[in-house]
Structure formats: structure tokens, C-alpha cells
Amino acid sequence: MQILLNQNNEIIAYAVSGGIEREGYKTLTIEDNQVPDSFRESFKPRYFLYKDEEVKLNANYEEEKTELPQVPPVEFPTSDEALRHMFSSMQVQIVQGNKMVTQLTQQNANLSQQIVQLTQEVENLKGGNDDETTIS
Template identity: 40%
Template sequence: MRILINENNEIVGYATVGGLEGDFEIDDSIVPQDFAQNYKPKYYLYQNEQIIVNPNYQTETPVQPTTPTQPVMSDDTLKYMVATLQKQSVQSNMKINKLLQDNQNLKAKVSELENKEVTANE
């Protein structure tokens, strides 16, 4: 097994296959049998070529994102943005439809020219 430790000798990562940047190899015989099941970053210490449970381990509480107390944008601003996006979407669809129609017209002209060329060669 390969382990990665921090400056306090707390195991912050491990690999059974491959490796981690900055890790090192340890003998599998010193790894507790329940290591993988109980592993959490900093839960185990690597001391004196032994893996032991960290007596100072504290569960890290995830940081809750703070919600803004005021809206970032006013409702009117958001309504304007939605209306603008809808308008742009309609304009884009109109341009796409025009391009599709132009493409059909060009295909028809090419086909017409090819037919004239075939009849002229006969």
C-alpha cells in the first residue's frame, strides 16, 4: 500500500493500486484490517512505522454555504434578462429558418443546372 501523510503524520490519502503524488510505500503487514472501511482523511497516523488511530481526530464539519441576505439582482432586472434572451432565441430561430430556406433554394438551382448540363450533353 502507498500512503500520503501531512506534516502532522496524519494519513491524508492512500492507494492500493497506482500511487499519489508525494506518497511512499509501506508494508501491508502494518495496515489494520479495517483500514479501508474506517478510512477518513486524518483518522489514522503513521508513527514509528506503524499505523494507529489518531487520538486527536475530530470529524470535520462541512462548511455550509452562506445564502445572500439580499437578492443579487432585482426581479425587474431578471425579467428584462429573460425577455432579452427570449427575443435573441426567436431572432436566432428566424435566421436559421432563412438559412435553411436559402440552402433549399441553392440545392434546387444546382439540381436545375445539372439537369440542363446533362440534356445539353445528349
């Protein structure tokens, strides 16, 4: 087994097979009989020390306190009037969105019509005329 030690000889990680290395930490290979029976089940970084060629519980171990990010309070409208205002504002946005969709649909139709006209003009020009101004 390999163990990874910090500067205080606290075991921060271990590997049963393969190797384990990290810059700034010391890696040691030890025998399985050097660790307590409960080592694998109760392992936590810095919970065990490597001292006098033996793995022992760390008497100075303290749980890491992880602070969760604070979620800012969200204020929801509580009055009936505020809800009505929000609803009417959303209705205005929907109407504006529908107007934009209608305008884009019209523009799309106009562009399609122009493509058809241009295609017809190209076909007419390809057909040729008596002036020998045929495009090929």
C-alpha cells in the same frame, strides 16, 4: 496490507491487495494485526498514524474543511413591468428568428432550382451537337 505515509507518518491511503505508491510519500507493507479492528470502517486520510510499528489514532487529527464555491445571487425581475418587458423582448427575438428561417428556406429553394438548371445544362452538353463540342 500496504499503507502510504506522508512526512508526518500520517496514513493517507492504504491497499489491501496490490500496491500503492505516490511520489513524495513512503509506502510500507504491514501485517493486518498491526491495525486496529475499526481501521477500515473509520479510515480517513491522516486519521491514523504509523508509529513504533503500530497503527494508532492521530491525536492531532482535524477534519478538512472543504469550502463549496459560492453561487452568485441571481436577481429575478420582481415588477410586472420588468416581466412584460422581458416577454416583449422574447417575442421580438422569436419574430426575428422566424424571419431568418423564412429567408434561409427561400435561399435553399433558389439553390435547389439552380442545381436542377445546371444539371439540365450538363445533360444537354453531354448529348452533343454537330460542332463536335461534346463533353464526355
